[in-house]
Amino acid sequence: MENKKESSTFRQPIALVTGANKGLGQQIAKELVGHGYIVLLGSRKFDNGKAAADEIGQGAHPIQLDVTNTQSITAAAEHIASEFGRLDLLVNNAAIGQSGRYSTLTEILEASKASVAPLDELRILFETNVLGVLAVTQAMLPLIKLSTSGVILNISSAAGSLTLNSDPNFPYRPYFNVTYPASKTALNAITLALAIELEDTGIKVRAASPSFTATAMNNFQGTDTVEVGARALVLAALDTESPTGSFTGPDGKLPW
Template identity: 55%
Template sequence: MHTSRVALITGANQGIGFQIATDLSGHGFTVLLGSRDLARGEIAAREIGSNVVPLQLDVTDETSVTAAAERVRSDFGRLDVLVQNAAIATALTGEVTSQQLAHAGRPSVIPMQDIRRIWDTNVFGVLAVYQAMLPVMRLTPGARIVNISSGAGSLTLNAQSDFPLRSGFDAGYCASKTALNGLTLAMAIELEPEGIRVNAVSPGYTRTRLTGFAGTDTVEQGAAEAVRLALLEDRSPTGTFTHAEHGALPW
């Protein structure tokens, strides 16, 4: 078994995932930098440091997920932290404004192939990676999972008529994060007897490609809560939904 702690971050060649990989590398983890495009992952890994290993991982491809899990098991023999970060906001291509994004995701107009593509990455891909990585995590004392969700997926908040982001709640990205929250809670309940912690975090409105770089927060701020949960000791909470500054968020 690998002697240092091992963390896998999906979708880590850019944005929040890249920052989480950077931060955990700085805390002594061997970081497996998951990237759908291996070449981009290799470039990102070299930029961070020698203890970062690029790992080809397309969460929507069963063969890719299976191969990645086998490499984690055979090459490292442990997985202390799994950060499920890979996500897409839309199936649209090119530059998209927030207004276009909100309109395109409305339940009455979103094409079925588009919603399937979003949910395939943001929901089913998360479950596929969870199932593939769980056997090696069960061999790792104190293992934990952090799912990168969004406050935009909170049903409680969006049910309030005065919630400022309510009009943007869509059937694509936002509802996929609601579903991810449900998966997180199901995972936490399943694994609680085994001591594996599972939590969801909202990074906030972060300046990344996913937001068209229109966010108000830096990637360092967006990564902070996931990194905090990854570094907690064994007696840490499970089944929570939190934000770095706002604390506990309503499901």
């Protein structure tokens, strides 16, 4: 990232998108740039983030950010503070679907059942999908508080909705388990807790779910492109007027 910015740059809204070097994260970053944002593309490997930023073009800037590494998070927050002095939008997108030990969807589903799921698998998923989100948010919150229209958007999933999965008629109910879906349930809880805590500050905290998008996380078995999948996420990110504490998806409001 360049060390010097034109003075006009600072009048643009500043966004950080974690896990933005590919898939939905990169698409969100691309669309935010199109809406006039300066977007910092958080990536565990800086070179991957740089390649994604170069593909997007002007307005996109890579930043090294591993959401499971405290030093990386602290360094990213300090860099944003020194370069921009504030953060207007935080999109917590970085997530994993499994640790990498499984090679097929059938294996993942079988190993994700509550009766047999390895606890170390849960720890790995929760470290990224839940604790990583909270760690990044805590580090960036002082910068978001300096914004006049701060938004924190956590990328969640309808798969984590307890209300939907409690319904025997919900078609995806058999796939609710203690790994990825439960991590999104926990993420929703953190989202709501943050929204309640910050509701008097004017900062909007919300969760949003994409459509069933073809990404590396599901071995590109999703039915929608990243352009389609990102629509509900970008809408939620740009929304500075709706009430805080919402959970939305492609068809509107989702139950927690």
